[in-house]
Amino acid sequence: NENILDLSVDKTYLAVLEGGTAAIAVNMSTTGAATAGDLVWSSSDEAVATVDDSGNVTGVKAGKCDITVSVKGNDAIAQTVLVTVRHxxxxxxxxxxxxxxxxxxxxxxxxxxxxxxxxxxxxxxxxxxxxxxxxxxxxxxxxxxxxxxxxxxxxxxxxxxxxxxxxxxxxxxxxxxxxxxxxxxxxxxxxxxxxxxxxxxxxxxxxxxxxxxxxxxxxxxxxxxxxxxxxxxxxxxxxxxxxxxxxxxxxxxxxxxxxxxxxxxxx
Ligand SMILES: [Zn+2]
Missing domain, CATH: 3.30.1380.10 (Muramoyl-pentapeptide Carboxypeptidase; domain 2)
Incomplete structure (x- = not known):
């Protein structure tokens, strides 16, 4: 979506327990229509934490990983949150x-x-x-x-x-x-x-x-x-x-x- 100019997230640090969940909220700056469906969420290590399409993070196993949200088709616009999963x-x-x-x-x-x-x-x-x-x-x-x-x-x-x-x-x-x-x-x-x-x-x-x-x-x-x-x-x-x-x-x-x-x- 070329309407999305930039992304920001509501936190730079996030801790969750093993089996716990927490949300990362995104703010999009746009020049036209854009929806949450235009974003892609990913985890650098799904053995540590997973993330769904709405930015809900689930802790899997104690450790650290990066959760990244980017614009579909445009990796240049992205934000990363360091997630710590705790025991x-x-x-x-x-x-x-x-x-x-x-x-x-x-x-x-x-x-x-x-x-x-x-x-x-x-x-x-x-x-x-x-x-x-x-x-x-x-x-x-x-x-x-x-x-x-x-x-x-x-x-x-x-x-x-x-x-x-x-x-x-x-x-x-x-x-x-x-x-x-x-x-x-x-x-x-x-x-x-x-x-x-x-x-x-x-x-x-x-x-x-x-x-x-x-x-x-x-x-x-x-x-x-x-x-x-x-x-x-x-x-x-x-x-x-x-x-x-x-x-x-x-x-x-x-x-x-x-x-x-x-x-x-x-x-
Ligand atoms: Zn006191």
Whole structure:
């Protein structure tokens, strides 16, 4: 179709689980009539991921491949998305995706999971705090590990005050709090005003250098399931953190998982 002048895609990075699906949306710039039927989709490795005529990608086996969309009869107009297919594994009630422990609204922890604050996470925070201090900034732990029983109290309190539908937007149900992993720290004051401080700006710019990500970024509420929390950081290791933060991803996007409760809160 000679009416199609250019193509753009809605993402440059896409992760899906083995057996999972996700869509790539295309925008065509045209000088006349054109339809999705004028496009050709292909995978560089169908043993890793396949793609249908509408840009729906299905993960087959853990690995990486390129998904390319081009104009039928004109390969010169094309866009490529790097697709990572990831492996999900459940062990002792915990869920790992490519070895990364995931806790969100879709994946919980057993009541008995009680590791305390992870030693590597604590050391990384202390190094970060020391470096921030050299720039005259004061980072400190507002909250770190919280066990299941403590989260019961927190969530029940918000549920009583606001109802579960509202509580779900900013507080985790027991067993679904990332604080129970021991890999999460809330910095300084747990308050929206923290986002305006020099400490918060420095944290967003530098936390990946120490292995942390801003877990619930602004504008990604529909993906993480939580309001923006500039204070809540999650340890994932330096390489992973840099990849996530430099591309403006959430952990859900990076791992190719959803964050949705199975149903209403039934206390
Ligand atoms: Zn938090």
């Amino acid at each position: 999900l594994e459940q062990k002792d009630g915990c869920t790992y995706v490519d070895g990364i422990l995931i806790v969100n609204k879709s994946y919980g922890l057993p009541e008995s999971y009680d590791p305390g604050l992870d030693a590597t996470t604590k050391a990384a925070f202390e190094q970060m705090k020391a470096d921030a201090e050299k720039e005259g900034l004061n980072l400190y732990i507002g909250s770190d590990f919280r066990d299941y029983a403590y989260q019961v109290k927190i969530y029940n309190n918000y549920n009583d005050l606001y109802g579960w539908e509202m509580a779900d937007t900013f507080s985790a149900r027991p067993g679904y709090s990332e604080h129970q992993t021991g890999l999460t720290i809330d910095c300084n004051t747990i308050d929206d005003a923290f986002g305006e401080t020099e400490e918060a700006k420095w944290l967003a710019a530098h936390c990946a250098d120490y292995g942390f990500i801003i877990r619930f970024p602004d504008g990604k509420e529909n993906i993480t399931g939580y309001q923006y929390e500039p204070w809540h950081i999650r340890y994932v290791g330096v390489d992973t953190a840099k990849e996530i933060m430099s591309q403006g991803l959430t952990l859900e996007e990076y791992l190719g998982v959803k964050s949705e409760y199975a149903g209403a809160w039934e206390g």
